[in-house]
Amino acid sequence: MDLTYSPEEQAFEAEVRAFLNAELPAELAEKVRKRRELTKDDMNRWHAILNAKGWLAGTWPVEAGGTGWSAVQQHIFEEECCRANAPRIVPFGLKMLGPVLLKFGTKAQQEEYLPRILDGRDWWCQGYSEPGAGSDLASLKTRAVRDGDDYIINGQKTWTTLGQHANRIFCLVRTKTDGKPQEGISFVLVDLDTPGIEMRPIRLIEGGYEVNEVFFTDVRVPVSNLVGEENMGWTIAKYLLLHERTNIAGVGFSIEALEQLKSLATQVRRGGKRLIDTPLFAARLAEVEIDLEAMRLTNLRMLADAQKKGAPGPETSMLKIKGTVIRQAINDLARRALGPAAAPFPSEALDGNAALVPEDHAANAASYFNNRKISIYGGSNEIQKNILAKGILG
Amino acid sequence: MDFEVSEDRRMLADSLGRYLSDHYGIEHRNAVAYDAPFHDAQKWRDLAELGVLYALAPEDRGGFGGAGFDVVTVFEQLGRALCPEPVLPQLLATRLLMASGADLEPLLSGATRYAVAIGEIDAPYAVEDITTEATDSGGGWRLTGRKSVVYGAEAADRILIAARHAGGIGLFEIAPGNADITAYGMIDGGGAGEMFLDKSEAVLVAGDAGAMLQDALDWGALALAAEAVGAMDAANAMLIDYLKTRKQFGRPIGGFQALQHRAVDLGIEIEQARSITILAASRMGTQAQSRSVSMAKNLIGRAARLVAEESIQMQGGIAMTWEYPASHYAKRLVMIDHQLGDTEFHLERVMADLRPAR
Numbered sequence: 001m002d003l004t005y006s007p008e009e010q011a012f013e014a015e016v017r018a019f020l021n022a023e024l025p026a027e028l029a030e031k032v033r034k035r036r037e038l039t040k041d042d043m044n045r046w047h048a049i050l051n052a053k054g055w056l057a058g059t060w061p062v063e064a065g066g067t068g069w070s071a072v073q074q075h076i077f078e079e080e081c082c083r084a085n086a087p088r089i090v091p092f093g094l095k096m097l098g099p100v101l102l103k104f105g106t107k108a109q110q111e112e113y114l115p116r117i118l119d120g121r122d123w124w125c126q127g128y129s130e131p132g133a134g135s136d137l138a139s140l141k142t143r144a145v146r147d148g149d150d151y152i153i154n155g156q157k158t159w160t161t162l163g164q165h166a167n168r169i170f171c172l173v174r175t176k177t178d179g180k181p182q183e184g185i186s187f188v189l190v191d192l193d194t195p196g197i198e199m200r201p202i203r204l205i206e207g208g209y210e211v212n213e214v215f216f217t218d219v220r221v222p223v224s225n226l227v228g229e230e231n232m233g234w235t236i237a238k239y240l241l242l243h244e245r246t247n248i249a250g251v252g253f254s255i256e257a258l259e260q261l262k263s264l265a266t267q268v269r270r271g272g273k274r275l276i277d278t279p280l281f282a283a284r285l286a287e288v289e290i291d292l293e294a295m296r297l298t299n300l301r302m303l304a305d306a307q308k309k310g311a312p313g314p315e316t317s318m319l320k321i322k323g324t325v326i327r328q329a330i331n332d333l334a335r336r337a338l339g340p341a342a343a344p345f346p347s348e349a350l351d352g353n354a355a356l357v358p359e360d361h362a363a364n365a366a367s368y369f370n371n372r373k374i375s376i377y378g379g380s381n382e383i384q385k386n387i388l389a390k391g392i393l394g
Numbered sequence: 395m396d397f398e399v400s401e402d403r404r405m406l407a408d409s410l411g412r413y414l415s416d417h418y419g420i421e422h423r424n425a426v427a428y429d430a431p432f433h434d435a436q437k438w439r440d441l442a443e444l445g446v447l448y449a450l451a452p453e454d455r456g457g458f459g460g461a462g463f464d465v466v467t468v469f470e471q472l473g474r475a476l477c478p479e480p481v482l483p484q485l486l487a488t489r490l491l492m493a494s495g496a497d498l499e500p501l502l503s504g505a506t507r508y509a510v511a512i513g514e515i516d517a518p519y520a521v522e523d524i525t526t527e528a529t530d531s532g533g534g535w536r537l538t539g540r541k542s543v544v545y546g547a548e549a550a551d552r553i554l555i556a557a558r559h560a561g562g563i564g565l566f567e568i569a570p571g572n573a574d575i576t577a578y579g580m581i582d583g584g585g586a587g588e589m590f591l592d593k594s595e596a597v598l599v600a601g602d603a604g605a606m607l608q609d610a611l612d613w614g615a616l617a618l619a620a621e622a623v624g625a626m627d628a629a630n631a632m633l634i635d636y637l638k639t640r641k642q643f644g645r646p647i648g649g650f651q652a653l654q655h656r657a658v659d660l661g662i663e664i665e666q667a668r669s670i671t672i673l674a675a676s677r678m679g680t681q682a683q684s685r686s687v688s689m690a691k692n693l694i695g696r697a698a699r700l701v702a703e704e705s706i707q708m709q710g711g712i713a714m715t716w717e718y719p720a721s722h723y724a725k726r727l728v729m730i731d732h733q734l735g736d737t738e739f740h741l742e743r744v745m746a747d748l749r750p751a752r
Contacts, residue, residue: 202717342581385652
């Protein structure tokens with residue numbers, strides 16, 4: 001048993017740290033630390049910096065313009081990025097569609113789209129969920145009907161994250177209505193400029209805009225935009241979900257959030273005492289740290305296993321469940337640490353002399369509410385438990 | 395033993411509930427709750443006419459209620475509708491001015507709106523920790539310090555302030571114009587403000603106000619507990635309805651045992667919350683008042699957060715949206731714990747008074 005990284009991995013860790021130190025713009029890190037909304041330009045700027053270094057596509061092979069990193073290297077990179085408060089890599093092109101095209105796409109599709117993802121010409125978004133198809137994704141109804149060399153698409157997608165920035169969307173559509181629902185789904189690429197598409201923003205619980213509804217009315221898409229074969233979309237969707245699950249535990253986010261929380265608890269006072277010295281709050285803080293330490297190791301154990309076997313298995317569901325629960329527990333403490341001062345909307349008016357909370361923490365309540373989503377999206381924790389239960393009980 | 399609600403209180407609950415559902419529906423509520431001045435003057439007058447404020451004081455002080463159950467009746471209905479009107483500060487002011495012997499009519503009629511400023515950044519919940527200073531160097535009282543997250547500060551006609559002076563903690567009254575107030579909206583709706591006092595002119599209401607402040611805070615915490623019970627009932631009704639109608643995998647999701655058991659757990663916690671609130675209401679004005687209120691506020695803090703989080707999780711993405719009322723109920727339910735003492739604060743108060751019964 002050896003819990004340390006290999007010398008090569010340690011050297012890689014140091015290299016990543018040095019790179020972030022030198023290249024991550026301070027104003028981006030500050031925005032992330034304060035949980036301010038990032039603009040499209042902010043995200044593109046960070047992508048361009050990573051792309052210049054050749055580090056943007058951590059999960060792609062070198063031939064495709066990726067890094068060729070091992071699972072452990074990917075993990076190290078993610079964790080260091082979180083620690084440094086780097087913007088999150090927008091996953092839709094790089095972590096979702098890219099791997100799908102590399103596995104299922106034609107050579108023409110790979111040559112057309114992969115470079116455009118890397119250099120930022122394309123911003124992809126995801127058309128999976130529908131109002132009637134959430135956890136039961138296979139029941140999706142958006143219809144694609146063949147007409148000569150085109151499909152004609154009608155239907156509605158929802159929860160399309162950052163669709164407002166996107167110029168393209170990859171969609172699951174129904175191409176066959178008889179037989180098992182899973183066997184009539186196809187994976188198609190759609191240009192958002194195509195006539196008949198309307199994107200409407202959805203306002204979230206804390207007031208922010210990050211997801212959208214997308215309506216399709218007689219949208220014509222060339223059959224050449226089909227990825228894989230017709231009706232094999234479900235296989236592709238499952239492959240994509242597995243890829244989405246690397247770093248699903250979000251350990252790096254939790255480590256950084258816990259550090260910020262501890263710092264907050266040394267600044268906030270209740271009467272003459274620092275919050276971190278009040279036994280009840282300290283006990284909760286210690287408990288979540290214990291859970292996180294264990295989670296960090298569980299994550300590494302599964303990572304080592306995946307590295308040996310070549311691919312992550314269904315046990316990643318465990319990482320998703322526990323990882324999101326721990327992140328939410330930290331968000332909860334960060335909100336309650338502020339007491340009444342958590343209540344104001346994060347607002348510029350309370351900066352400077354009027355500041356009410358220690359720097360960086362004005363958005364703690366908003367983040368708590370917003371992060372209720374992490375146990376819902378990407379397959380809710382209930383669905384993850386179904387997957388695990390099936391593995392144990394058959 | 396009789397757990398029936400009295401005829402008078404049931405009538406008040408019915409008329410208030412009907413008024414709020416007819417005239418303070420969720421769309422109007424959101425329009426008022428998230429934009430300055432976070433208050434609808436006409437609706438405030440209507441509520442006052444319904445007797446909502448008179449119910450907060452006893453008959454010998456010009457009201458027609460004033461018992462724990464009267465406060466619970468009013469606030470449970472306000473919670474059910476997520477009403478953002480600043481009734482809570484009016485209740486605190488009623489209790490404080492009752493103790494001082496002042497004429498309550500302007501308060502109970504709703505003509506004069508009060509805010510009550512007690513908490514500070516480093517003393518959010520405990521009165522004994524406040525540091526705002528009151529001095530009298532011959533020309534009248536002057537206050538210096540900062541009061542934080544003062545609910546209803548912007549809409550108030552008068553503000554009651556707790557401040558420390560040579561002889562202890564006193565209660566003072568000022569006109570809002572005498573303080574520098576930065577007003578803002580809150581994440582769960584309603585308005586508050588930061589009050590900056592710099593030798594601000596004030597009138598002394600009571601020199602030794604420690605006990606009356608504690609009493610007012612107890613009544614406020616009871617009101618918040620009742621508000622949470624009303625909001626939990628409404629949120630739970632929405633959830634149950636969704637579980638019955640939302641279909642996935644070919645059937646209503648309420649047919650899945652994993653969700654059934656969690657829905658039942660919420661029901662149990664809500665009944666526990668109702669019980670502890672009834673218990674606290676029955677003990678107002680007795681020796682056990684403070685301890686019972688702390689028990690209620692602690693349990694409510696835990697139950698309300700559970701209902702908020704579980705109702706979002708079980709309803710899924712839709713409950714994460716602004717458009718769906720459940721999200722606003724969830725926010726209020728969570729943020730009630732940030733007012734007048736959170737679960738830890740009240741747990742400590744109960745811990746400080748753990749005695750074997752025999």
